[in-house]
Amino acid sequence: MPSAWYLKLLFSACLLFFAGALIEIFQWPPGREANALLAAVFNALGALCTAEGLLARSGKSLGRTALVATMAVATVGAAALVYVVPWIDAHGAFENLVFGMLFLSVSYQLRFLLRRSRIEAILFWVLLVFALQYFPRAILTARNGWPTDAAVVEHSGVLMMHVSLGLVSAGLAIIVLVASLADLIERLRSERNRDDLTGLYNRRGFAEKAHALLASSADPVFAIMCDIDHFKGINDRFGHAAGDRVLTAVGQSIANRVRDGDIAGRLGGEEFSVVVVGLQAHEAAALAERLRMAVFELRNLAEPEMAGLSASFGVAERRPGENLWNVIERADAALYDAKAEGRNRVVIAPPAEGDGTDAAEARKVAMAVPGTLTIH
Numbered sequence: 001m002p003s004a005w006y007l008k009l010l011f012s013a014c015l016l017f018f019a020g021a022l023i024e025i026f027q028w029p030p031g032r033e034a035n036a037l038l039a040a041v042f043n044a045l046g047a048l049c050t051a052e053g054l055l056a057r058s059g060k061s062l063g064r065t066a067l068v069a070t071m072a073v074a075t076v077g078a079a080a081l082v083y084v085v086p087w088i089d090a091h092g093a094f095e096n097l098v099f100g101m102l103f104l105s106v107s108y109q110l111r112f113l114l115r116r117s118r119i120e121a122i123l124f125w126v127l128l129v130f131a132l133q134y135f136p137r138a139i140l141t142a143r144n145g146w147p148t149d150a151a152v153v154e155h156s157g158v159l160m161m162h163v164s165l166g167l168v169s170a171g172l173a174i175i176v177l178v179a180s181l182a183d184l185i186e187r188l189r190s191e192r193n194r195d196d197l198t199g200l201y202n203r204r205g206f207a208e209k210a211h212a213l214l215a216s217s218a219d220p221v222f223a224i225m226c227d228i229d230h231f232k233g234i235n236d237r238f239g240h241a242a243g244d245r246v247l248t249a250v251g252q253s254i255a256n257r258v259r260d261g262d263i264a265g266r267l268g269g270e271e272f273s274v275v276v277v278g279l280q281a282h283e284a285a286a287l288a289e290r291l292r293m294a295v296f297e298l299r300n301l302a303e304p305e306m307a308g309l310s311a312s313f314g315v316a317e318r319r320p321g322e323n324l325w326n327v328i329e330r331a332d333a334a335l336y337d338a339k340a341e342g343r344n345r346v347v348i349a350p351p352a353e354g355d356g357t358d359a360a361e362a363r364k365v366a367m368a369v370p371g372t373l374t375i376h
Contacts, residue, residue: 004057004180004183005056006053006054006055006056006057007053007180008053009049009050009052009053009056010049010050010053010054010176012046012049012053013046013047013049013050013053014046015046016042016043016045016046016049017042017043017046019042020039020040020042020043020046021039023035023038023039023042024039033082033083036078036082036091037075037078037079037082037083037091040074040075040078040091040095041074041075041078043095043099044070044071044074044075044078044095044098045071047074047098047099047102047103048062048067048070048071048102050103051102051103051105051106052067054106054110054127054176055106055109055110057179057180057183058110058112058113060109060110062105062106070098070102073098074095074098077091077094077098078091078094078095081094090141092141093138093139093141094138096134096135096137096138096141097134097135097138099134100131100132100133100134100135100137100138102131103127103130103131103134104128104131104132106127106131107124107127107128107131110123110124110127111124117182119175119178119179119182120179122175123175123176123179126168126171126172126175127172129168129171130168130169130171130172133164133165133168136161137161137165140161141161190205192204192205193205193206193208193209195251195265195266197244197247197248197251197266198247198248198250198251198252198255198266199251199252199255200251200254200255200264200265200266200272201263201264201265201266202265202266203265203266203267203268205265206263206264206265206266206267206273206275207324209263209265210263210265210275210324211323211324213261213263213275213277214275214318214323214324217277217278219277219278220277220278220279220280220281220317220318221275221276221277221317221318221327222275222276222277222279222281222284222315222316222317222318222327223273223274223275223315223316223318223324223327223328223330223331224273224274224275224276224284224287224288224291224313224314224315224331225271225272225273225313225314225315225328225331225332225334225335226250226254226271226272226273226274226291226295226311226312226313226335227270227271227272227311227312227335227339228246228247228250228270228295228309228310228311229309229310229311229312229339229343229344230308230343231243231246231269231270234246234305234309237305238304238305242303242304242305243305245303245305246298246305246306246309247266247270249298249301249306250270250272250295250298250311251266251272253291253294253295253298254272254274254291254294256294257287257290257291257294258274258276258287259276261277261278262274262275262276262277263275263276273328273331274287274291275324281317281348284315284317285315285346285348288313288315288346288348289313289346291311291313292310292311292312292313292344292345292346295309295310295311296309296310296311296344310343310344311344312335312338312339312343312344312345312346312347313335313338313345313346313347314331314332314333314334314335314336314337314338314346314347314348314349315331315334315346315347315348315349316328316330316331316333316334316348316349317349330349331349333349334347334348334349335347
């Protein structure tokens with residue numbers, strides 16, 4: 001996953017923590033004060049990389065100010081306890097307290113993971129436990145100092161503190177690994193279901209999403225079909241590269257104007273489709289008209305292939321008992337009517353029986369844009 005920046009941050013965190021451990025184990029540089037301070041710097045950098053990596057996975061960040069401030073507090077605080085007070089044993093307690101507060105802040109920012117998948121919820125709880133265990137570590141370290149190997153054996157609480165850190169850290173690493181694999185699978189699935197040129201769903205992805213949407217909703221469902229007018233002429237005159245630019249621009253125009261819950265896809269060639277739920281007939285007609293105008297306005301771009309660009313649209317409402325392809329077929333028939341009537345217009349398929357009120361509202365929209373939107 002070369003684009004997964006958070007994995008690079010988490011990998012860097014592992015290296016930094018490992019370097020901090022080696023500094024303490026081999027006592028380099030010599031001298032207890034210098035050794036403790038350098039180890040604290042590496043541990044603080046490792047903690048910040050861990051926090052930023054966990055946030056980056058969800059598109060969030062501590063922010064430059066918070067990163068610099070946390071690093072400054074951890075470093076200056078450790079230096080003060082090592083050289084100024086001096087209370088060298090307390091620097092470990094201070095370090096644990098800062099890290100605990102840091103990861104509590106990260107847990108708070110990632111609380112929305114509880115509303116996602118089971119893996120995401122487990123990741124949140126393990127992260128929260130990881131954050132909370134730093135506070136008893138701070139208390140035990142302040143009370144007992146930073147123990148030698150022999151002292152660890154004598155203090156069962158301190159021993160348990162080290163064991164718990166290892167177990168919780170390993171648990172966090174494992175769940176992050178599992179979540180990363182889930183991210184990879186989802187990315188591959190998304191790439192499989194996306195059209196490379198436009199970024200919209202391809203036919204496979206569109207069908208999967210739209211079928212699921214229709215199966216889970218009892219609200220009105222509309223299919224909007226779109227076909228670029230005279231697209232073959234654009235390819236013949238300007239070449240296929242120019243045709244691809246037109247397809248990309250039209251796809252982006254559609255994507256920018258549909259709602260988050262709508263399903264937009266390129267079904268093939270110059271044919272696009274949008275499935276919307278929860279709108280009334282006049283609202284679906286108005287959406288189709290906005291899409292038509294968005295495509296029409298692309299001719300304002302300073303590209304020769306965009307000159308004279310337009311698209312025709314057909315809109316159909318799902319009738320009782322219809323599946324996805326039934327309603328798309330009727331929207332497609334309305335699209336062909338739009339082509340026959342002169343192109344660059346929206347045609348609404350006949351509504352289901354008993355929907356006269358919505359049909360009347362759709363006619364109001366048609367009357368507001370004469371010559372471009374009609375209802376059959």
